[in-house]
Amino acid sequence: MEPIVVVGGGLAAARATQTLRDQGYDGDLVVLTAEAFPPYERPPLSKDYLRGEAGTDALFPHDADWYADRGVDLRTSTTAVGLDVAGSAIETAPGGSLRYSRLLLATGSQVRRLDVPGNDLDGVHHLRTIDDADRLRTALGDDGPLVVVGDGWIGMEVAASARQLGRDVTVVGRSPHPLHGLGARVSEIFTNLHEENGVRLLRATAVTALTGTGSVSGVELDDGTTLEASTVVVGVGVTPRCDLAAEAGIELRSAADGDGVAVDGTLRTSAPGVWAAGDIASVPSVRYGRALRVEHWAFADETGKHAARAMLGSAEPYDVLPYFFTDQFDLGMEVKGVTSGEVVISGSAADRECVAFWVDGDRVQAGMGINVWDRMDDVEDLIRAEGPVDRAALDAFV
Numbered sequence: 001m002e003p004i005v006v007v008g009g010g011l012a013a014a015r016a017t018q019t020l021r022d023q024g025y026d027g028d029l030v031v032l033t034a035e036a037f038p039p040y041e042r043p044p045l046s047k048d049y050l051r052g053e054a055g056t057d058a059l060f061p062h063d064a065d066w067y068a069d070r071g072v073d074l075r076t077s078t079t080a081v082g083l084d085v086a087g088s089a090i091e092t093a094p095g096g097s098l099r100y101s102r103l104l105l106a107t108g109s110q111v112r113r114l115d116v117p118g119n120d121l122d123g124v125h126h127l128r129t130i131d132d133a134d135r136l137r138t139a140l141g142d143d144g145p146l147v148v149v150g151d152g153w154i155g156m157e158v159a160a161s162a163r164q165l166g167r168d169v170t171v172v173g174r175s176p177h178p179l180h181g182l183g184a185r186v187s188e189i190f191t192n193l194h195e196e197n198g199v200r201l202l203r204a205t206a207v208t209a210l211t212g213t214g215s216v217s218g219v220e221l222d223d224g225t226t227l228e229a230s231t232v233v234v235g236v237g238v239t240p241r242c243d244l245a246a247e248a249g250i251e252l253r254s255a256a257d258g259d260g261v262a263v264d265g266t267l268r269t270s271a272p273g274v275w276a277a278g279d280i281a282s283v284p285s286v287r288y289g290r291a292l293r294v295e296h297w298a299f300a301d302e303t304g305k306h307a308a309r310a311m312l313g314s315a316e317p318y319d320v321l322p323y324f325f326t327d328q329f330d331l332g333m334e335v336k337g338v339t340s341g342e343v344v345i346s347g348s349a350a351d352r353e354c355v356a357f358w359v360d361g362d363r364v365q366a367g368m369g370i371n372v373w374d375r376m377d378d379v380e381d382l383i384r385a386e387g388p389v390d391r392a393a394l395d396a397f398v
């Protein structure tokens, strides 16, 4: 029997591998990851790992010995460069090929780059890998001004970490307010948090060029001004790495439907014997009635496990609500569901101790706990409840 092959070096790959063994699969199992490390999780890279408060232990669900002890053929620094779904074969670099009985694609995301002059100057950073975080951590040791381009989750987390390390930090965002997908009221909670901690936030502002000779020294803005910068972090989003699947003719979702590899409820792709999990997987949602592709830790965790069970024969449809967490300064947040609709806040937004709900039509779509813990099961019950939503119960939730 040919091996099961997992392609990927993130949490989805780690969880799938673990689950295959936990569920009793004792056949040949190969993990191919382009990076030099065993599969790892990325949230600490913008938080405690970046600040030097946590080591690599915080990153690895399993070390290399764990794979060896379980007879998993872990091939680091090995990239899958070709996929032949008719022949059930993968081509790798450095050169080689292997056949598979079942294949999991968990190739994750890659960072978007700024399409402006100067984007390749020294001192311009992106953050996706351990190597990126190590480089940025070294750069944060300098005391010059830091400019973060992008006011999404990664940008705001890096801004918080850099500020905690004493850097002068400016965040440049294109939207009317940071974390714009959350809407103005919830964004304001994060805006106030950052401004009270000394982060400068520029809204509705575009970067037109990064300037400097060899190393970056300035960030030109569309209002004609230039910010001084010794370090620039670009956090303008990611794109799913679907090229391997696409070149093999596996069905993808359109950009209008959120991109990604199209899978069914068992995370099976359009190619026989091929599954997908993590950031690349666009999964039909039972609750929301449409496909969702979620670029978060918990989705990689859950879909990695689910795909492994499906590869071993489970026909259970995936039905886990999206979940995300962040830590910035003294704020801890977790959110379940899809944040669209009208916002209802229970508790005190001013004191940053509240739960925000998103209500669309007569149903709760999502709930976010801000410094409020252990209520996510209750939030999930509300999201799954058939309408009409009880507004008084939402107001009194905290």
Ligand code: FAD
Residues within 6 Å of the ligand: 007, 008, 009, 010, 011, 012, 013, 032, 033, 034, 035, 040, 041, 042, 043, 044, 045, 046, 078, 079, 080, 081, 106, 107, 108, 109, 127, 128, 129, 154, 241, 244, 277, 278, 279, 280, 294, 295, 296, 297, 298, 300, 323, 324, 325, 326, 327
């Ligand atoms: P990835 O983690 O992207 O891993 C994919 C791996 O596959 C990479 O190692 C890549 O090199 C490898 N690969 C790709 N193509 C090939 C190939 N052809 N051959 C071999 N290997 C290949 N989420 C949260 O919920 N909360 C957070 O606080 C949070 N913080 C984050 C902070 C940072 C700095 C980053 C970068 C992400 C954060 N996320 C957070 C998002 C979360 O980390 C991702 O959703 C998660 O990493 C996705 O896991 P994955 O396994 O799908 O893919």
